[in-house]
Amino acid sequence: MATIVHVDMDAFFAAIEQLDNAEYRNKPLIIGGAKDATRGVVSTCSYEARKYGVHSAMPLKKAVKLCPNGIFIPGRMPRYQEVSKQIHELFNKFSPLVESVSIDEAFIDMTGCEHFYSSIEAIGQTIKSEITSKTGLTCSVGIAPNKFLAKLASEWKKPNGLTIIRSQQIDEFLISLPVEKLWGVGSKTKQVLKQHKIDTVSDLRQHSLKWLKDNLGEKFGQHLYNLARGIDNRRVEPYSEVKSISQEITFEYDRDNQDFLKSQMALMAEEVGCRLRKQQLYARTITIKVRFSDFRTITRSKTLDYAVSDDDSIFNTGWKLFLTIPTAPIRLLGIGTSNLSYNQQLSLFENTGETNKLAQVMDQINQKYHNKLVTKGRTLPNE
Ligand SMILES: [Mg+2]
Incomplete structure (x- = not known):
């Protein structure tokens, strides 16, 4: 366990x-x-x-x-980042398997370390007291056999809580839980479930795996079936430093139609933005890569004053860079982001909150349908 x-x-x-x-x-x-x-x-x-x-x-x-x-x-933000660094340094003292979820949140896999502590409670108490003595702040801790349940446990009692879900208590914690507490259930799925009178995990459990798959899709049905039973096989994945996120495409033949190239760049910008947001990363530098028909390859970069993760900022910056290079048949086109951080700069709180929200909604919809149903107009093929 x-x-x-x-x-x-x-x-x-x-x-x-x-x-x-x-x-x-x-x-x-x-x-x-x-x-x-x-x-x-x-x-x-x-x-x-x-x-x-x-x-x-x-x-x-x-x-x-x-x-x-x-x-x-x-x-x-710089002050928050400084404290974030302190707490993450502390987490790494407890286990090498630490997965940073956001600026103030992490999973720590303590499997095999239990015997260093007098009890499971003692693990939680030690982490809590070390955080408080190092930073002067409080945290809430959840301990359970998997990530889904551990996160549920940390939310159970806030602030300054410590909640442990042992395997024999899983049902007790889950049964009356509203479905929207299950990872992946957004307002849309909630509505669908409501139509079938499914409001809680207990309601969800009345339905067979086949019913869930038929009504919610093969993958998502299985996912909800598992979560309703406290099953989550995701592993704690230690953060390996991502230095850049990029996407490129090699064309079958040289292309010079600007509308076509623009739509390709827009698609790639959406992909890059989606990957950034999935990892809660923000980028300050946008780079484009262009390979001409003679295989000469050039890159152009721009570093912004603030960090971004929305498709529009990535695309607009990339396309502006593209327009600075001479027109010629192109074999390969790429767009990438670097100078990554976990945090957006303060200016973003006011400036692009809305754009980011839109991007997040599109990500959710895209993930739900497992493909690109929703893209903005400019990515529709023009050729
Ligand atoms: Mg928090």
Whole structure:
């Protein structure tokens, strides 16, 4: 039986601000932008702000309405990154198998390390107390036989929680769980399930594997069947540093039709953007690669002032670079991103929140249908 730990910092950005600024403590604090910001979304808010109904990803305007006396600040990403680095260094002391999920979250595979501790609780308590003594912040920890259950456990009691799901308790935790708590169930799937009167895991279990596959698709049906029973075979995959994400295509024959090349670049930009977002990465440098019919290959790069992961920014930057090179028949076209980080720069909170949201929605839809049903107009073949 595996021992998987999921650690999630409590209200991470807000907690750091409250730690650093005494005047923010015990107050509703909202990170994401100034009070008079016309756009942008809430990045994180303090537990005091959550009492007013404010939550992450909510438009700032709405947050101001709900919590007019709240303290609204744009945030300090470099500081959050610094603390993120500290906690990740700490995780690596516990096990070499650490998978970073986001700036404030990680899975730690502690399988085989159990005998170093007096109990499973002691593993969680040790991690929690070391994080607090190193950073002054609290976290919530979940420990379970797999990733899905470990994440469920860390969410069970927040803030400052420690929840353990042992194999004999799996049913107890799962049975009354609403279906949207299952990984991969978005609002669309939720609606489909609702039509069949499936609201909870217990309802889901009334249906056979065949029924789930017939109604939700072969892969997704199996996936939900497994999760409803607490089965998740995903392994903790240690983060190996990704240096760049790129995509290129070699044409069967030389191409010089600009509309065609543009549509190809748009498709590749969507692919690259999707891969970035899947890993929660952001890129500052966009590079294009062009090989001419005589096999001469050139690259052109642009480093932006802020990090991006949305298709539009990647494509627009790439296409602008493309327009700077002389027109000639092309054998290969590529677009790539580098200078990657886990965090977007602050400017992004206000500037491209919307674009990123759109990109995320498209990713979800694309994943659900396992292919490219939804692409923007410009990627429709033009030739
Ligand atoms: Mg968190």
